[in-house]
Amino acid sequence: MLKIITVDGPSGVGKGTLCQRLCDITGFHFLDSGAIYRSLAYGVMAQQLDADNELALNDIIALAASLPVNFRAGQIFYEQQDITLAIRNEDVAAIASKVAAIPAVRTALLQRQKAFAQAPGLVADGRDMGTVVFPQADLKLFLTASAKIRAERRVNQLKNQGVIANIDQIISDIEARDERDRNRSVAPLLPAEDAIVIDTSLLTIEQVVDNAVKIMQERAVL
Numbered sequence: 001m002l003k004i005i006t007v008d009g010p011s012g013v014g015k016g017t018l019c020q021r022l023c024d025i026t027g028f029h030f031l032d033s034g035a036i037y038r039s040l041a042y043g044v045m046a047q048q049l050d051a052d053n054e055l056a057l058n059d060i061i062a063l064a065a066s067l068p069v070n071f072r073a074g075q076i077f078y079e080q081q082d083i084t085l086a087i088r089n090e091d092v093a094a095i096a097s098k099v100a101a102i103p104a105v106r107t108a109l110l111q112r113q114k115a116f117a118q119a120p121g122l123v124a125d126g127r128d129m130g131t132v133v134f135p136q137a138d139l140k141l142f143l144t145a146s147a148k149i150r151a152e153r154r155v156n157q158l159k160n161q162g163v164i165a166n167i168d169q170i171i172s173d174i175e176a177r178d179e180r181d182r183n184r185s186v187a188p189l190l191p192a193e194d195a196i197v198i199d200t201s202l203l204t205i206e207q208v209v210d211n212a213v214k215i216m217q218e219r220a221v222l
Helices: 015-026 033-046 054-065 090-099 103-114 129-133 147-160 167-183 205-218
Strands: 003-008 029-032 069-072 075-078 121-126 139-144 196-199
Touching (some): 003 129, 015 029, 015 121, 015 139, 033 069, 139 205, 147 167
Parallel strands (some): 003 139, 029 121
């Protein structure tokens, strides 16, 4: 029987790492919905479309409907270009948050996301996986953490990549993105009513995984 686990929450809370660990444990497929929206943002930038300009709206929606992105062996390709690393920068993330607030864009990408649900199961990472895309999920988790902790994680990540970042600016960007995601008219960033909330602020990834596995066992998902 097909099992679906959703892991929602804002950026920097550890969703992606948790999902990958759960996939390793269960053998389930993985949906990184954020990568789909970031890939769309990459396309918007490549076509020099202005996400803040209503005149570009139809072009952005059309791009979402025919988004030339595919996932192969842990890599993400836009047309034939590997964009796995390129879509992780802050500029792409900011535009992804903007285009994700467009109702028609979310509708255009909905079926593509649903198609990832295949046997034996799926672990879906995103912001509306448990509320909109897979409301029938067997288990819904919602991760959270303070903006300061998330900014520190991002600074450390960038430092490991040889990039010096301004933590105050990153905190400001995170708070602005959270505000935009929480207040969008379609699929706002909120836990599903039946989601289990895990605050990862003071937890190691191992502790987060252990908590999630325990919940899975209690819910007979594992």
